[in-house]
Amino acid sequence: MKKIRIGTVGLGRLGRRHAENIAFRLPSAELTAVCSIIPAEVDAVQQEWGIPYGYNDFAEMLKNQDLDAISICSSSTEHCRQIAQALEAGFHVFSEKPLGIGMEEVLSARQIVEKYPGQIFQLGFMRRFxxxxxxxxxxxxxxxxxxxxxxxxxxxxxxxxxxxxxxxxxxxxxxxxxxxxxxxxxxxxxxxxxxxxxxxxxxxxxxxxxxxxxxxxxxxxxxxxxxxxxxxxxxxxxxxxxxxxxxxxxxxxxxxxxxxxxxxxxxxxxxxxxxxxxxxxxxxxxxETAYLNEMEHFVNCILTDKKPGVGVIDGVQxxxxxxxxxxxxxxxxxxxxx
Ligand SMILES: NC(=O)c1ccc[n+]([C@@H]2O[C@H](COP(=O)([O-])OP(=O)(O)OC[C@H]3O[C@@H](n4cnc5c(N)ncnc54)[C@H](O)[C@@H]3O)[C@@H](O)[C@H]2O)c1
CATH class of the missing domain: 3.30.360.10 (Dihydrodipicolinate Reductase; domain 2)
Structure with a gap:
C-alpha cells in the first residue's frame, strides 16, 4: 500500500497531536520529517518516535525529495507564507486554521492555491469532521x-x-x-x-x-x-x-x-x-476524533485525487x-x- 510521506511544521500544542496522528494512527501515512524553530521540540519527537528527518528551517524541509505533503501547524502569522512556499515546491498541503491573519494575505493564498489545482490543499476546520x-x-x-x-x-x-x-x-x-x-x-x-x-x-x-x-x-x-x-x-x-x-x-x-x-x-x-x-x-x-478524521481525509484526498471538503474558499470567507x-x-x- 502506498503511504503518503508527510513533513510537518510546528510541534506545539496542536502540531504535536497532528504529528502523532500521522505517525501512529493513519496506516496510509508516514511522518517522514518534522520542523520547528524550537530545536528541543524537533529533537524530542525525532528521538521518541524515530522520525528520520528533523529541521529548524522550513525552507530546508521543502528541499526533501522524500516528501509528498506538508502539514502546517505553525503560528497563525506563518500560514500564508508557508502555504505558498510548500505549494511552489510541489507538495500537497494541509494547513491549520486560520488561513492567515490579514485579508490581503488570505486573498493571495487563494491565488496561490488556485494556481496549483493538481495539488491537494485542505484547511484545518476540524469541526466539520x-x-x-x-x-x-x-x-x-x-x-x-x-x-x-x-x-x-x-x-x-x-x-x-x-x-x-x-x-x-x-x-x-x-x-x-x-x-x-x-x-x-x-x-x-x-x-x-x-x-x-x-x-x-x-x-x-x-x-x-x-x-x-x-x-x-x-x-x-x-x-x-x-x-x-x-x-x-x-x-x-x-x-x-x-x-x-x-x-x-x-x-x-x-x-x-x-x-x-x-x-x-x-x-x-x-x-x-x-x-x-x-x-x-x-x-x-x-x-480528538475530528483531528484524526480530518487528517485521514487529507491523506485519502491525495491518494484518490479528490478535492477536500474544506478548502481555501472556506478560509477566505x-x-x-x-x-x-x-x-x-x-x-x-x-x-x-x-
Ligand atoms: N483547529 C484547532 O482546533 C486549533 C487549536 C489550536 C491551535 N490551532 C492553530 O494551530 C496553529 C498552532 O497553534 P498551537 O497552539 O499549536 O501553537 P504553539 O505556539 O503551541 O506552537 C507553534 C509551533 O510552531 C512553531 N513555529 C512557529 N513559527 C515557525 C516557523 N517560522 N518555522 C518553523 N516552526 C515554527 C513553533 O516552534 C511551535 O512548535 C495556530 O495557527 C492555531 O491557530 C488550531
Missing part, C-alpha cells in the same frame, strides 16, 4: 428541522488555559479570528449560506492583558446571512467548567443542538456533594467574517461584507 457535527449536517440536509433560520454558537475556552491564551495573544489575530472563526465556518457550512452583515461587541472583563493587543476576553457578534438567516455568536476565554463548544440551529420545523452540555463521558457521579458530570477539558480532548466582526467591534458599527 466531528461525528456529532457531521450527523447534525446530515439531519439538516435531510430536512429534519425544515429551513434553518437561526444559528447560535458558543465557543468558550477553559479559564485553566488563560495563561497560554495570553502568551499566544500577540500572534493569534484576536478573539474573532482565533476562536470565533470555527463557528463562522460552521455557520456557513450548516446554513449553506454566506454572511451579509455583522455587528460585534466585546471587552476585557477580567483579563486586561488582552487589551494590549486590541483583543478582548469575551466577545459577541450578531450576523445576518445573504439568505436572511440569522446568527448569534459568543466567544470567551473564561469557561469555569471546562471547554464549552455549543451550537444550536433553529429551523422552520424543528431545531437541533450539539454539545449543550460538554460532557466528558457518560459517567454521572452522585455523592454527598450532589449529582455531577465532569466536562471536557480542552480542544484536544473534545475534538471565514476570515472575511472574522475581520468584519473585528472591525465592527473596533468601530461600533454594522459592517457589510462584499
Amino acid at each position: 466531528d461525528p456529532s457535527y457531521v450527523y447534525a449536517k446530515r439531519k439538516i440536509e435531510a430536512g429534519y428541522i425544515g429551513k434553518p433560520v437561526l444559528i447560535r454558537c458558543y465557543g468558550i475556552d477553559p479559564v485553566s488555559a488563560i495563561d497560554g491564551a495570553i502568551a499566544f495573544a500577540a500572534k493569534s489575530g484576536g478573539l474573532f479570528l482565533d476562536m470565533a472563526i470555527h463557528d463562522f465556518d460552521l455557520s456557513r457550512w450548516l446554513l449553506a449560506a454566506e454572511a451579509k452583515s455583522v455587528y460585534a461587541v466585546g471587552a476585557c472583563f477580567e483579563y486586561k492583558e488582552f487589551a494590549k493587543y486590541g483583543d478582548v476576553d469575551n466577545g459577541a457578534a450578531m450576523l445576518q446571512f445573504q439568505n436572511g438567516a440569522m446568527g448569534l455568536f459568543y466567544a470567551g476565554r473564561m469557561c469555569a467548567h471546562g471547554y464549552h463548544v455549543e451550537t444550536e440551529v433553529i429551523g422552520t420545523r424543528g431545531s437541533l443542538r450539539i454539545g449543550t452540555v460538554p460532557y466528558k463521558n457518560l459517567v454521572t457521579l452522585a455523592n454527598e456533594n450532589g449529582v455531577t458530570n465532569e466536562c471536557v477539558g480542552g480542544f484536544l480532548e473534545r475534538f 471565514s476570515t472575511a467574517m472574522a475581520y468584519a466582526a473585528t472591525e465592527s467591534f473596533h468601530t461600533g458599527k454594522v459592517v457589510y461584507l462584499d
Whole structure:
C-alpha cells in the first residue's frame, strides 16, 4: 500500500497531536520529517518516535525529495507564507486554521492555491469532521428541522488555559479570528449560506492583558446571512467548567443542538456533594476524533485525487467574517461584507 510521506511544521500544542496522528494512527501515512524553530521540540519527537528527518528551517524541509505533503501547524502569522512556499515546491498541503491573519494575505493564498489545482490543499476546520457535527449536517440536509433560520454558537475556552491564551495573544489575530472563526465556518457550512452583515461587541472583563493587543476576553457578534438567516455568536476565554463548544440551529420545523452540555463521558457521579458530570477539558480532548478524521481525509484526498471538503474558499470567507466582526467591534458599527 502506498503511504503518503508527510513533513510537518510546528510541534506545539496542536502540531504535536497532528504529528502523532500521522505517525501512529493513519496506516496510509508516514511522518517522514518534522520542523520547528524550537530545536528541543524537533529533537524530542525525532528521538521518541524515530522520525528520520528533523529541521529548524522550513525552507530546508521543502528541499526533501522524500516528501509528498506538508502539514502546517505553525503560528497563525506563518500560514500564508508557508502555504505558498510548500505549494511552489510541489507538495500537497494541509494547513491549520486560520488561513492567515490579514485579508490581503488570505486573498493571495487563494491565488496561490488556485494556481496549483493538481495539488491537494485542505484547511484545518476540524469541526466539520466531528461525528456529532457531521450527523447534525446530515439531519439538516435531510430536512429534519425544515429551513434553518437561526444559528447560535458558543465557543468558550477553559479559564485553566488563560495563561497560554495570553502568551499566544500577540500572534493569534484576536478573539474573532482565533476562536470565533470555527463557528463562522460552521455557520456557513450548516446554513449553506454566506454572511451579509455583522455587528460585534466585546471587552476585557477580567483579563486586561488582552487589551494590549486590541483583543478582548469575551466577545459577541450578531450576523445576518445573504439568505436572511440569522446568527448569534459568543466567544470567551473564561469557561469555569471546562471547554464549552455549543451550537444550536433553529429551523422552520424543528431545531437541533450539539454539545449543550460538554460532557466528558457518560459517567454521572452522585455523592454527598450532589449529582455531577465532569466536562471536557480542552480542544484536544473534545475534538480528538475530528483531528484524526480530518487528517485521514487529507491523506485519502491525495491518494484518490479528490478535492477536500474544506478548502481555501472556506478560509477566505471565514476570515472575511472574522475581520468584519473585528472591525465592527473596533468601530461600533454594522459592517457589510462584499
Ligand atoms: N483547529 C484547532 O482546533 C486549533 C487549536 C489550536 C491551535 N490551532 C492553530 O494551530 C496553529 C498552532 O497553534 P498551537 O497552539 O499549536 O501553537 P504553539 O505556539 O503551541 O506552537 C507553534 C509551533 O510552531 C512553531 N513555529 C512557529 N513559527 C515557525 C516557523 N517560522 N518555522 C518553523 N516552526 C515554527 C513553533 O516552534 C511551535 O512548535 C495556530 O495557527 C492555531 O491557530 C488550531
